[in-house]
Amino acid sequence: MKAKVYVTLKPSVLDPQGKAIQHSVELLGFEQIADIRQGKYFEIALDADLPENIARQTAERIAKDVLANPVIEDYRVEINK
Amino acid sequence: MKFGVVVFPGSNCDHDAYHVVSKHVGQPVDFIWHKQTDLSGYDALIVPGGFSYGDYLRAGALARFSPVMKAVKDFAAAGKFVFGVCNGFQILCESGLLPGALMRNSNLHFVCQHINIRVENEKTPYTSELDAGEVLSIPIAHAEGNYVCDDRTFAELEDNNRIIFRYCDENGELSDEANPNGSRSNIAGICNAEGNVLGMMPHPERACEELLGSNDGRDIFRSLTKAIAEK
Numbered sequence: 368m369k370a371k372v373y374v375t376l377k378p379s380v381l382d383p384q385g386k387a388i389q390h391s392v393e394l395l396g397f398e399q400i401a402d403i404r405q406g407k408y409f410e411i412a413l414d415a416d417l418p419e420n421i422a423r424q425t426a427e428r429i430a431k432d433v434l435a436n437p438v439i440e441d442y443r444v445e446i447n448k
Numbered sequence: 449m450k451f452g453v454v455v456f457p458g459s460n461c462d463h464d465a466y467h468v469v470s471k472h473v474g475q476p477v478d479f480i481w482h483k484q485t486d487l488s489g490y491d492a493l494i495v496p497g498g499f500s501y502g503d504y505l506r507a508g509a510l511a512r513f514s515p516v517m518k519a520v521k522d523f524a525a526a527g528k529f530v531f532g533v534c535n536g537f538q539i540l541c542e543s544g545l546l547p548g549a550l551m552r553n554s555n556l557h558f559v560c561q562h563i564n565i566r567v568e569n570e571k572t573p574y575t576s577e578l579d580a581g582e583v584l585s586i587p588i589a590h591a592e593g594n595y596v597c598d599d600r601t602f603a604e605l606e607d608n609n610r611i612i613f614r615y616c617d618e619n620g621e622l623s624d625e626a627n628p629n630g631s632r633s634n635i636a637g638i639c640n641a642e643g644n645v646l647g648m649m650p651h652p653e654r655a656c657e658e659l660l661g662s663n664d665g666r667d668i669f670r671s672l673t674k675a676i677a678e679k
Contacts, residue, residue, distance in 0.1 A: 383554050
């Protein structure tokens, strides 16, 4: 079983790295780009026989306590069997 | 009186801090490896700058889980002094000992230069030997010093005079040009509600000798020493 965790900056937080990436993308000739924001992606391999709700709880706690800083970031967890 | 300098894998200003305490403050000081959990006998801890755990995940995020940090929290809760500089400030924020977070500099540059900071509150254990409004020349060296916090936290910091240092120009004026990293309200250093935990991005330990361009950092260490002696 795999948990996928997406960590993104809160909408209210400016993302200077995303802005720099957007600038480069536009220099490459891509048009109609409204915004690019950078985030982080984690894959957590969990025991195969873990019930899905426990796997989700575990991944949510890891995301909340370690992977994301709640002051500036949000997170989202997906469970793949 | 005894100081400790906490050393994580990747700390690199630990020797500077040690040097300043032993040579300029003239007090006994030990290095404290991050696996140590007994902090009895110490009066003040310096959490030094550097790149603990290579800044993996976020600056300061992994140091927070080192064994020593539980003891550092108890140490702070007992009213003893915890002084975080640069990466140390980031670690104290990640640990919840100080509010807010330090993000990538808004200009994206690693900024390494002497800057000016203004003393915003001289009635703290770290600034008693300084005057309110005094301008200090202290170097910074960081890529993640952009202080952010929500409005409620900011109001709390302001209302309780917990913003201790702000980036300013040489005349003590605040401006965007004098802000090297985009920090909210030019914040360079804050303290906790009790005043015994201070975090700041500039490096006072690198500004204690004329030879290094400034000795304005000495008064911060002198203040702290006085506070410990009076305790």
